[in-house]
Amino acid sequence: MTARDLDLLEALERYFPLKVGSENFTGLGDDWFDWDSVLNVSKPFVKECTFRGLSCSMKNFTPVYTDMGICYTFNSGYSGHRLTSDSSGRLFGLQLTLDVDQRNYFRGFAGYGAGFKVRVHARDPPMMSNMGFSVGAGMHTLVGLKMINVSNLDVTQWGSCRKDITLKFHPEYSQSACRRECLYDFMIEKCQCVKFLKFGKIRQSTGRFCNPKELFYCYGPNYDVFIQKKGQCKHVCPVACESIKYEVSLSQVPFADYYAEEMINDSGYRDVIDFKKNTARLDIFFMEISYERREQYQAYNAFTLGCDIGGALGLILGASVLTLFEVGDFIILMVLKGKGKKLC
Secondary structure, three states: OOHHHHHHHHHHHHHOOOOOOOOOHHHOOOOOOOHHHHHOOOOOOEEEEEEOOEEOOHHHEEEEEEOOEEEEEEOOOOOOOOOOOOOOOHHHOEEEEEEOOHHHOOOOOOOOOOEEEEOOOOOOOOOHHHOOEEEEOOEEEEEEEEEEEEEOOEHHHOOOEOOOOOOOOOOOOOHHHHHHHHHHHHHHHHHOOEOOOOOOOOOOOOOOEOOHHHHHHHHHHHHHHHHHHHOOOOOOOOOOOEEEEEEEEEEEEEOOHHHHHHHHHHHOOOOHHHHHHHEEEEEEEEEEEEEEEEEOOOOOOHHHHHHHHHHHHHHHHHHHHHHHHHHHHHHHHHHHHHHHHHHO
16 A cells, blocks of 8 residues: 555544444445535635736636536636736736635645646636646746647548537537546446536536545546556547647746735734745736637648649659650661661
């Protein structure tokens, strides 16, 4: 048993009355274990929020189920209204002061840092476990964005994307959404439950969350099998024909002591150390109001191939006919020359 497994066992034994190794583990059933209550944030973690200089709050964040649990999406557009920015620079982006609240959380199984996992993405649901960046406690993180519009060729044009793919739980196709559903189907088949992968804000799925026993004994081992056998589900989840990506430029700097001293008077923290341990600052903005388009096209199409074949055939046939005439002319000249010598 690995150190990670031991950490999980210790956490389960600490927070639940029955031991994982006990024969009487039935008390920790799914009929009463409510993951929604466990995963939802009990108090707002956004202490200050501005977008384009205007005040915002937790009301602008939408809870979304991901492979790492419940995450909160700013400007999700689920309500039909989406915020936009028409200028570059920090003052015209999103500025957040976040409450890390370390005292009310224990170490996660996937990392050792204190802070937040952040990903800038388009409308497609993100896979948070293998993408994104970290915003650490006591740090001011600045994130510059560059928008990239990607267009890929369809398989009918010798490309790799397919326009005919539809998903069960998502109205629009994206590679990350397809991978989520691929993992979802695999775990439903193996464990009859899933780990946080629910699609409530998009379309309601039928799967239930695994309880702690199922997470440890079924989901964990089968997730390793899934990675080994299916990888990123590339055989069933090709790239999207049209997608939007964001290139991120990161920089971080620790809080200055004088800033922390000014803030503790109004924030309720005990001292500078307590403030730095439980506060993070995040600024996200566009570096320039323009986007880059990357378009895939056929470098060698059927028309070009036909032209090349026609040119090659013309050259070969032309050379062949010319050669035949030259050879015939040479033979005639040699014959006539030979007859001339005999006459002499």
